[in-house]
Amino acid sequence: xxxxxxxxxxxxxxxxxxxxxxxxxxxxxxxxxxxxxxxxxxxxxxxxxxxxxxxxxxxxxxxxxxxxxxxxxxxxxxxxxxxxxxxxxxxxxxxxxxxxxxxxxxxxxxxxxxxxxxxxxxxxxxxxxxxxxxxxxxxxxxxxxxxxxxxxxxxxxxxxxxxxxxxxxxxxxxxxxxxxxxxxxxxxxxxxxxxxxxxxxxxxxxxxxxxxxxxxxxxxxxxxxxxxxxxxxxxxxxxxxxxxxxxxxxxxxxxxxxxxxxxxxxxxxxxxxxxxxxxxxxxxxxxxxxxxxxxxxxxxxxxxxxxxxxxxxxxxxxxxxxxxxxxxxxxxxxxxxxxxxxxxxxxxxxxxxxxxxxxxxxxxxxxxxxxxxxxxxxxxxxxxxxxxxxxxxxxxxxxxxxxxxxxxxxxxxxxxxxxxxxxxxxxxxxxxxxxxxxxxxxxxxxxxxxxxxxxxxxxxxxxxxxxxxxxxxxxxxxxxxxxxxxxxx
Ligand code: 5AD
Numbered sequence: 001x002x003x004x005x006x007x008x009x010x011x012x013x014x015x016x017x018x019x020x021x022x023x024x025x026x027x028x029x030x031x032x033x034x035x036x037x038x039x040x041x042x043x044x045x046x047x048x049x050x051x052x053x054x055x056x057x058x059x060x061x062x063x064x065x066x067x068x069x070x071x072x073x074x075x076x077x078x079x080x081x082x083x084x085x086x087x088x089x090x091x092x093x094x095x096x097x098x099x100x101x102x103x104x105x106x107x108x109x110x111x112x113x114x115x116x117x118x119x120x121x122x123x124x125x126x127x128x129x130x131x132x133x134x135x136x137x138x139x140x141x142x143x144x145x146x147x148x149x150x151x152x153x154x155x156x157x158x159x160x161x162x163x164x165x166x167x168x169x170x171x172x173x174x175x176x177x178x179x180x181x182x183x184x185x186x187x188x189x190x191x192x193x194x195x196x197x198x199x200x201x202x203x204x205x206x207x208x209x210x211x212x213x214x215x216x217x218x219x220x221x222x223x224x225x226x227x228x229x230x231x232x233x234x235x236x237x238x239x240x241x242x243x244x245x246x247x248x249x250x251x252x253x254x255x256x257x258x259x260x261x262x263x264x265x266x267x268x269x270x271x272x273x274x275x276x277x278x279x280x281x282x283x284x285x286x287x288x289x290x291x292x293x294x295x296x297x298x299x300x301x302x303x304x305x306x307x308x309x310x311x312x313x314x315x316x317x318x319x320x321x322x323x324x325x326x327x328x329x330x331x332x333x334x335x336x337x338x339x340x341x342x343x344x345x346x347x348x349x350x351x352x353x354x355x356x357x358x359x360x361x362x363x364x365x366x367x368x369x370x371x372x373x374x375x376x377x378x379x380x381x382x383x384x385x386x387x388x389x390x391x392x393x394x395x396x397x398x399x400x401x402x403x404x405x406x407x408x409x410x411x412x413x414x415x416x417x418x419x420x421x422x423x424x425x426x427x428x429x430x431x432x433x434x435x436x437x438x439x440x441x442x443x444x445x446x447x448x449x450x451x452x453x454x455x456x457x458x459x460x461x462x463x464x465x466x467x468x469x470x471x472x473x474x475x476x477x478x479x480x481x482x483x484x485x486x487x488x489x
Pocket of ligand 1: 182184326327
């Protein structure tokens with residue numbers, strides 16, 4: 001009765017929280033399973049950023065509670081942002097949920113499940129749903145060290161057996177104080193709180209010791225990291241100081257972060273791309289809108305001109321920089337002309353990747369009460385306009401890589417289990433044949449074919465024929481990659 005299935009909705013932060021919950025549950029003797037039809041406990045880690053995300057999780061929970069009537073011992077829990085946002089009100093729609101746990105209480109989940117199980121074992125009927133959505137001082141620190149990198153099941157495919165973890169998300173802060181007019185996150189994630197730098201560095205070190213090669217520093221607004229706890233030194237912000245310290249860790253080969261805010265993207269961070277070679281040339285920089293009036297209404301304190309300046313400054317440091325962004329189309333009052341401004345800036349920035357959202361009313365946020373909501377068909381049209389530009393950009397950027405050799409971090413088997421997948425420094429997904437021993441290695445890949453979203457190629461393992469490489473050939477592969485990245489820098 002201890003098989004737990006965790007389903008995660010939403011952002012990487014949620015993925016990270018689910019991993020932490022899984023690690024804590026494993027440590028208590030629970031089994032984390034990958035098949036939702038074969039579990040005793042189901043936990044939905046939810047997202048509130050748009051209404052559709054909430055409706056999806058509610059639909060899932062309703063379906064599960066309906067099914068589980070067959071099995072009274074089954075436990076269903078709702079965790080994370082929607083639990084925080086809606087709390088006990090969820091019971092109006094989902095009276096049979098056993099557990100509702102908010103974003104500052106993930107670390108309590110094992111205790112609550114233990115209690116539920118003990119009660120059931122003792123034959124005590126569980127009358128009331130456990131609801132815990134309180135704030136907790138220091139909750140940003142409860143998430144640390146819960147992540148035990150685990151080899152994950154690789155299935156019976158090309159990799160066979162267990163696949164070691166090669167990349168990890170590391171939470172550096174929680175919450176957000178920016179108060180963007182559209183955004184529910186300050187409500188669901190609370191005030192901005194940073195983890196101590198030493199703790200983060202220690203976590204990265206222990207991940208490196210276990211074979212992790214790529215770290216993504218995670219926070220709602222990473223450029224504000226530590227602003228209340230640390231001072232600038234020689235014009236270097238605490239966030240860049242943190243990157244410098246992670247950069248010093250042997251074994252960590254790549255560093256990424258998400259998400260920065262344009263307001264905090266200062267010269268010290270742009271310059272870091274010129275001097276810290278492990279910092280990958282990929283930046284996710286949310287624009288939201290290219291209209292100065294809409295940016296103001298959104299309470300985003302930068303202009304389209306300043307945004308473009310940041311992009312230009314990064315391309316000046318790294319001409320091969322890859323960019324992605326977040327855009328909201330159809331913010332209340334957005335006119336055709338204002339959308340046209342967004343379209344133009346979107347085109348000018350030449351994004352390789354973008355997340356384009358139709359504005360979704362989030363009750364309790366300032367934008368929810370603004371008049372002049374935009375009809376859905378207008379939002380849909382604007383969405384398609386940007387998607388078309390993105391598709392062309394992405395296709396063009398991938399096609400330009402044909403015939404070149406890219407450094408790829410081999411992550412594991414692809415979806416088919418027959419081939420392997422990895423990503424370039426620019427975060428492009430690649431598919432190729434490889435030897436399982438190459439998982440976790442940086443290898444040169446010659447790009448032979450491309451689609452909008454994926455690159456296909458052949459590993460360039462000096463002196464050997466690709467997949468059947470020996471340990472010795474892996475060393476030579478690595479050294480040729482070092483010279484490759486040396487040449488890029
Ligand atoms: N409607 C649509 N998109 C939203 N986002 C945040 N709130 C909303 C909303 N109410 C988008 C923003 C943010 C991303 C994570 O989600 O673009 O950067």
